[in-house]
Amino acid sequence: MSILPVSKKEQVMFGLMMCTGMVLVMMTLNLWHTGMLSQMSVMQMLLQFVICFALAFLVESFIVGPVARKITFSIPFARVSKIKGVVTLSFLMVIGMVLVMSLYGIITAYLAGQLDGVSVFNAYLHTIARNFSLALPYQLIVLGPLVRYVFGKLFKRQAAVVSV
Template sequence: MPTSKKEQIIFGLMMCTGMVVVMMFFNLWHSGLLGKMSPLEILLQFILCFVIAFLVESFIVGPVARKIAFSLPFDKSNKILGVLAMSFFMVIGMVLIMSLYGMISAYLANQLSGGSIFHTYLHTIARNFILALPYQLIILGPLVRYVFGKFIREKATVVVS
């Protein structure tokens, strides 16, 4: 949907904000930290997580997901298939990397319980993927595309006309 670099950044910021808010609160709740952290700590955690997620999405996962999604044999004129493929590979990449970020954060805060790090990582990936994919496909993706199309793309079209 974004056609220029500026639009890609705006779209990425919108998508990243929505994903980080929900996934961060979900993981804080799941680990029992939500009620133990102050609002300032939560805000700082959000800012750090958002910056990392945006950079990872912009420079690593986004380009790789785009390359994989559009190398698949499907009708490229079908926008819905393109969106689904892109969203699917974005979620996979972001869950893999951001789950690792979450585990590193938990380790640094002494919040990782004993057990296999590999097992914990796989469990974290599964838990995050189960929330992230439907949230992205059913709620956030359509919402961001609507808002982006209504307010960002429409504004750009009016300015150019």
Template sequence: MSALPTTKREQVVFGLMMCFGMVTIMLLFNLYNSGMIGKLSLMEILLQFVICFVVAFAVESILVGPVAKKVAFSLPFDKSNKLVAVLTLSFFMVVGMVLVMSFYGVMTSYLTNGLGGRSILRSYGSAIGHNFLLALPAQLLVVGPIVRAVFGNVVDRSKVSA
């Protein structure tokens, strides 16, 4: 299992890397799903990315991360099994982030383009379903392993050179 963050600085770097990967995948998915790719300029997409990244990192750092850790590690499982710990925490992080960021996405859509006659509640429920179906496998199979591997290499190199 790759290195996990142990200091506050490492947690910030790790969180930034995770947010970058997940926001990239989820933003592209939602732009494609809403038919906005090709309608927005590259600068508009980059602006969307920056705003979404800042919001996601703040939400993860201040709200979802602490709550997910508290819930995940209150469950009765062998905390020394890193794989189970990572999977459990990842699951609760995805649930929390999908709930909050889907609301962010629906509200952003509502304020900029409307919801095409659908209610906010229906749009939110639909967004949660679509986002969860992509976010969980993206986190468990793609972004999480890549970020942990890259982070592990960075941490290992800094410890060797220190």
């Protein structure tokens, strides 16, 4: 059993929890991959986290989330089976967020001079592939179930129960 948000307040809390977990892991992976993790101070990493988190939360709340929900709930099998709906929504959210946040990563790498002599387009495609290959299983297997469980404990009485 898991609980999903039903009110706007609950949606915001759920989004904050999901964004925190995704940004923390994806940012750490990308900083490690580019060799920046060992070169940044704690304050620089904290600033990077705050910026990434703010951008991810805004994109998820106002662009990717609404589009993903609209597409998911227009697909008949996603409306009939709750597990298929959750998986479809998660899949669409990961696609949208990886596309946008990978673009953010490439822009920041370009501005920091890390793409000297590298095709920006190829770097973007490579970043998308790398991020998607981690984000999808992490979302479906680890973070999604964990956030739904914790959310369910926090909002026991206010949210609708969904079998997942």
